Amino acid sequence: xxxxxxxxxxxxxxxxxxxxxxxxxxxxxxxxxxxxxxxxxxxxxxxxxxxxxxxxxxxxxxxxxxxxxxxxxxxxxxxxxxxxxxxxxxxxxxxxxxxxxxxxxxxxxxxxxxxxxxxxxxxxxxxxxxxxxxxxxxxxxxxxxxxxxxxxxxxxxxxxxxxxxxxxxxxxxxxxxxxxxxxxxxxxxxxxxxxxxxxxxxxxxxxxxxxxxxxxxxxxxxxxxxxxxxxxxxxxxxxxxxxxxxxxxxxxxxxxxxxxxxxxxxxxxxxxxxxxxxxxxxxxxxxxxxxxxxxxxxxxxxxxxxxxxxxxxxxxxxxxxxxxxxxxxxxxxxxxxxxxxxxxxxxxxxxxxxxxxxxxxxxxxxxxxxxxxxxxxxxxxxxxxxx
Numbered sequence: 001x002x003x004x005x006x007x008x009x010x011x012x013x014x015x016x017x018x019x020x021x022x023x024x025x026x027x028x029x030x031x032x033x034x035x036x037x038x039x040x041x042x043x044x045x046x047x048x049x050x051x052x053x054x055x056x057x058x059x060x061x062x063x064x065x066x067x068x069x070x071x072x073x074x075x076x077x078x079x080x081x082x083x084x085x086x087x088x089x090x091x092x093x094x095x096x097x098x099x100x101x102x103x104x105x106x107x108x109x110x111x112x113x114x115x116x117x118x119x120x121x122x123x124x125x126x127x128x129x130x131x132x133x134x135x136x137x138x139x140x141x142x143x144x145x146x147x148x149x150x151x152x153x154x155x156x157x158x159x160x161x162x163x164x165x166x167x168x169x170x171x172x173x174x175x176x177x178x179x180x181x182x183x184x185x186x187x188x189x190x191x192x193x194x195x196x197x198x199x200x201x202x203x204x205x206x207x208x209x210x211x212x213x214x215x216x217x218x219x220x221x222x223x224x225x226x227x228x229x230x231x232x233x234x235x236x237x238x239x240x241x242x243x244x245x246x247x248x249x250x251x252x253x254x255x256x257x258x259x260x261x262x263x264x265x266x267x268x269x270x271x272x273x274x275x276x277x278x279x280x281x282x283x284x285x286x287x288x289x290x291x292x293x294x295x296x297x298x299x300x301x302x303x304x305x306x307x308x309x310x311x312x313x314x315x316x317x318x319x320x321x322x323x324x325x326x327x328x329x330x331x332x333x334x335x336x337x338x339x340x341x342x343x344x345x346x347x348x349x350x351x352x353x354x355x356x357x358x359x360x361x362x363x364x365x366x367x368x369x370x371x372x373x374x375x376x377x378x379x380x381x382x383x384x385x386x387x
Contacts, residue, residue, distance in 0.1 A: 003115055014278060031083065031115040033205040038066055038126065039108045040185060040201055040212050044348045055095060058179050058284065065105030066185060066212065068096045069128050071114060076121035078149030081310045091146055091352040094132055105129075123149060127249075128185025128208050130157070153253045155244035156333055157215060157271045159286045161263055178283035185212040186249055191199025213347040217287050219327065220349060221301065223270070223276040226357030226381075236274050236356070237313050238303040239267040240283055243335045247286035251346065258289055259314075260297040267302075267313035274356070287346035298342035301325040303354065303382060318364065353379045 002078050043063075073081045082090035093114050116124060123270040127135060138155055147155070160181035187210045197203040223238075225231070245261040273279035290298045302322035310316040326345050335366040344350070 001367070002094055006228070029073045029118050030198060031085070031161070032118050033199045034114045034116055034195060034208050036071070036111040036114050036204040036208045036210065036235060037108065037127070038069060038111065038128075038187075038210050038212060040064060040066060040128075041200045041215070041347055043214065044345075058183075058242065058282075063183060063214070065097070065107060067098050067111050067129045068094065068131070068132065068133075069109065069111065069126060069185075070094045071111075071117055072114075072125050072139060074123040074125075074149045074152070075119060076124075080146040080152075080223075081117055085115070089136065092135060096133065103271065107201065107329050113199070114208075115199055116193065116195065118193050120192045122193045123188060124208075125152075125188040125249075126186065126212060128187075128212050129182055130184055130185045131275065143378060153250045154255065156259075157249065159184075159216065159244070159284075161243070161284075166373060174283065178281065180216060180289045183284075184215040184247075186215055187212040205299075208323045215249070215287065215346055218343045218349045219282060219283040219285060219344075220380050221283065222278060222280045222351070222353045223274050223303075224353070224355055226355050229357055231271065231275055233307065234271075235269060235306050235309045236303070237267050237269050237306070237310075238301055240265045240297045240299060241302055241319075242297055244286035244288045244299070247288070247346070251289060258291070258294075260288075260294075261292070262297075267304075267317060269309065271309075279309050285344060287344050287348075290342040291346035293339070295326065295342060299344060300327055300353075301354070303304050305356070305382075324378050325352070355379070356384065357383050 005259050071083070072091060073083050075081055075207045077183060084090050084093050087093070092228040093111070095109070095111055097109050098104065127138070130138075138157070139152075143153065162179045162181055189208070189210060197205055200227075219240075219385065223236070241263055242260070242262050247260075249259075270279060273281075285299060287296055288299075302324055303318060304317050304322050306317070326342060328350050
């Protein structure tokens with residue numbers, strides 16, 4: 001499944017400026033004034049979810065608003081352009097919609113007075129919910145010179161995960177484990193750009209619209225007991241493994257290899273949540289593509305069923321004893337172009353269902369990744385007797 005960023009630019013041509021360009025091939029056109037309307041695309045659901053929740057997802061005030069927006073522009077040769085003549089840093093426009101943290105942000109902000117160059121084969125990029133210091137790290141290279149388009153396409157942003165964990169009598173009690181501290185947004189326009197008004201000349205600004213995508217995916221992991229299964233004194237522990245530390249701005253760039261850097265995720269005891277028959281847990285993870293021959297980097301669930309609670313799960317639970325589920329893979333027969341890759345796509349919600357039973361039914365299907373349902377969700381059956 002591929003999520004497409006949509007950006008539309010609507011404007012009239014600058015005839016006078018185009019005449020100047022034709023007479024002087026190396027001349028850059030004058031900056032034109034734009035009003036930009038931004039919005040955030042809905043998260044795409046992969047499969048249907050469940051109404052039973054043990055822990056909650058992040059609230060809409062954290063998932064949906066545009067809190068800030070930076071705008072940059074590249075020309076056809078890949079040069080980063082100086083588009084802001086009135087600011088301390090000329091390479092980007094930056095707007096804050098939170099009134100310095102007093103407001104949650106805007107769902108559909110309108111940016112007036114944004115100056116851009118009208119030109120052919122240009123790229124205009126929009127980076128949301130990132131502070132100015134981080135923006136400057138993105139647009140400058142190690143030599144403190146502006147980044148080029150080719151290098152910018154391979155840029156990554158570090159995801160700030162909430163990794164704090166709170167326990168009471170050895171049982172995990174905080175609801176925020178698996179959340180992130182900030183959801184970044186990204187969108188871009190690529191093509192010909194025309195504008196009709198110079199800044200402050202009294203004419204109406206050209207209009208531009210962009211739809212932003214969240215640089216995050218949400219995993220909704222449901223764990224339930226099979227028919228006739230009782231936990232008794234058994235304890236259920238699980239954690240995610242191979243959660244990517246950083247997210248690529250562009251996933252659709254043809255690159256030979258992807259860098260993988262994983263964060264450490266703690267093992268949690270969720271027995272109490274599951275004893276009632278079903279528990280749903282929410283994790284936000286960086287989107288990524290893992291090629292099939294690098295499946296050791298695929299994001300996965302590790303789940304243990306043990307007879308008694310342990311004091312230190314990180315030391316006392318061995319990975320080789322865990323039931324392992326590779327998440328959101330795209331088998332070869334479904335996507336030849338991905339060569340059987342393991343996708344976790346941006347701006348998407350994945351529904352994964354694990355059923356605890358005494359029979360390992362998933363092995364009978366011949367599908368080591370479990371069973372992909374007609375609604376797109378993934379179902380797995382865990383044989384507790386093997387854990």
